Amino acid sequence: MKRKTAFSALFSIIFIAAAWGQTQADAILGVWESGNGKARIKIDKAGDKYTGRIVWLREPNDEAGKPKVDKNNPEEALRTKPLLGYSMLKGFSYKGEKTWEDGTIYDPESGSTYSCTITMTDDNTLDVRGYIGVSLFGRTDVWKRVVVKKK
Amino acid sequence: MRIWLSIFVFAFALGAQGQEGDTAVVAEDFSMYADAELAGDAKRFCTSKVFDQSPNKLISLGYDFQGGHDLLIGVAEPLRVQAVHGIRLGSNFPVISKTNLLLNVGINYWEANYQIEKAENHPLARSLQNRGLRTTGVTATVFKPFNDKNFIFAQSVFDLNGDYYLPDFQSLTYTRVSGTVIYGWKKHDRLLYGFGVSRTYRIGEANYIPVFMYNYTAPSRKWGVESVFPARANLRRTFNARTLAFFGYELEGQTYRLSSLRGFDNIMNPELRRSELRIRFTFERSLKDFIWVSAQAGLRYNWSFNVDDGDFFRGFGNQPYALENDLSNALFFNVSVNLVSP
Numbered sequence: 001m002k003r004k005t006a007f008s009a010l011f012s013i014i015f016i017a018a019a020w021g022q023t024q025a026d027a028i029l030g031v032w033e034s035g036n037g038k039a040r041i042k043i044d045k046a047g048d049k050y051t052g053r054i055v056w057l058r059e060p061n062d063e064a065g066k067p068k069v070d071k072n073n074p075e076e077a078l079r080t081k082p083l084l085g086y087s088m089l090k091g092f093s094y095k096g097e098k099t100w101e102d103g104t105i106y107d108p109e110s111g112s113t114y115s116c117t118i119t120m121t122d123d124n125t126l127d128v129r130g131y132i133g134v135s136l137f138g139r140t141d142v143w144k145r146v147v148v149k150k151k
Numbered sequence: 152m153r154i155w156l157s158i159f160v161f162a163f164a165l166g167a168q169g170q171e172g173d174t175a176v177v178a179e180d181f182s183m184y185a186d187a188e189l190a191g192d193a194k195r196f197c198t199s200k201v202f203d204q205s206p207n208k209l210i211s212l213g214y215d216f217q218g219g220h221d222l223l224i225g226v227a228e229p230l231r232v233q234a235v236h237g238i239r240l241g242s243n244f245p246v247i248s249k250t251n252l253l254l255n256v257g258i259n260y261w262e263a264n265y266q267i268e269k270a271e272n273h274p275l276a277r278s279l280q281n282r283g284l285r286t287t288g289v290t291a292t293v294f295k296p297f298n299d300k301n302f303i304f305a306q307s308v309f310d311l312n313g314d315y316y317l318p319d320f321q322s323l324t325y326t327r328v329s330g331t332v333i334y335g336w337k338k339h340d341r342l343l344y345g346f347g348v349s350r351t352y353r354i355g356e357a358n359y360i361p362v363f364m365y366n367y368t369a370p371s372r373k374w375g376v377e378s379v380f381p382a383r384a385n386l387r388r389t390f391n392a393r394t395l396a397f398f399g400y401e402l403e404g405q406t407y408r409l410s411s412l413r414g415f416d417n418i419m420n421p422e423l424r425r426s427e428l429r430i431r432f433t434f435e436r437s438l439k440d441f442i443w444v445s446a447q448a449g450l451r452y453n454w455s456f457n458v459d460d461g462d463f464f465r466g467f468g469n470q471p472y473a474l475e476n477d478l479s480n481a482l483f484f485n486v487s488v489n490l491v492s493p
Binding site for chain 1: 186
């Protein structure tokens with residue numbers, strides 16, 4: 001009986017720890033606004049990786065009044081792809097201590113893809129650091145969580 | 152039995168969570184994200200750039216060359232300067248990069264090596280020929296937005312200018328400090344402007360002048376202006392995000408301590424007030440990803456090449472210079488390879 005109780009307690013601890021870790025990792029899920037306020041990005045989970053798609057643009061249309069496309073993409077075949085819905089964050093894994101690493105961020109304004117680390121500084125703030133090779137050669141953009149009003 | 156049931160429920164829950172993330176990607180009504188507000192008490196702040204503004208250069212390795220021209224020192228016969236050339240190294244790293252505060256710090260090193268015919272005929276020409284001119288500086292730039300419209304831009308520069316060599320460095324007591332403070336408005340993503348004051352050596356000697364910052368991109372996104380009057384102004388043509396061209400000018404200047412200048416009883420601490428207006432075309436293009444090349448060519452118009460005794464503020468006074476010189480104008484080019492910021 002004692003052995004059974006100890007086993008149940010151990011399993012409960014493992015279960016709670018796993019659930020807690022999962023909650024921490026998934027804290028990044030949601031909709032975020034970039035530092036310049038030009039875009040909102042929805043971060044989802046696909047398998048064990050975190051990705052982010054553009055779901056809103058302050059200026060959704062180009063100068064001709066048509067929906068913006070990824071015209072600066074170095075791959076010509078992708079230049080007609082709409083920016084709305086575009087995956088700009090890819091391949092992030094949770095590394096503990098509110099940090100997601102090993103991912104990339106795509107900047108549609110330059111057509112460049114950078115290595116990227118995301119750190120959650122509080123529940124509603126992400127430090128998104130894009131860099132070239134090593135973190136020193138980079139820039140941090142601060143994203144704020146947005147609350148979508150339900151219709 | 153209860154334990155195995157729990158494990159099954161836990162595993163199913165984890166699986167379901169992953170499934171939820173995947174399916175959320177499939178179909179979505181994007182219009183719902185338009186009606187949203189920042190969580191908590193977060194505020195929006197304006198950024199320091201307008202659309203299509205040229206990228207910030209983290210590291211720059213360049214070479215500058217001026218063609219032949221005449222150097223007229225006082226009333227002596229003009230001397231022929233065959234060339235003035237040298238490397239220009241620069242850096243500008245974001246140290247603090249928050250939505251409500253940006254701080255960039257950079258280190259720069261410029262040199263100008265002179266090739267002068269019959270330089271031995273005059274002490275100033277001899278000094279320039281033998282030692283050249285160097286600038287080593289540290290620049291700190293702050294952009295502080297207060298809200299989504301208003302901001303303060305401040306920049307301070309600490310330069311050591313002179314005819315020193317790196318092993319025989321100039322005393323830091325000769326550091327020249329210049330700075331600019333601008334209060335500005337960001338009207339929208341394509342227009343930013345501001346007014347301020349600057350302590351500057353761009354005309355060779357220390358001066359205090361009003362400045363006007365104006366950065367604009369036309370609705371077509373093909374043309375724009377990047378300027379901080381009167382220091383520089385450029386008309387920008389954007390071919391695409393990786394190819395830019397500019398036409399404009401920059402006023403470059405510094406006061407240089409000439410420790411090797413000898414032979415003048417009336418000059419105890421000789422300082423060369425060098426200032427030149429560079430009217431130029433610039434072409435910038437991304438070679439690959441973050442590596443950009445910049446090529447510049449134009450006319451170098453001499454503004455000042457006089458020598459003073461010490462560093463002081465002349466203001467609107469008409470004190471004579473210790474040595475009044477002149478340079479004829481010259482063509483120049485500048486090429487650089489740059490690592491640009493994300």
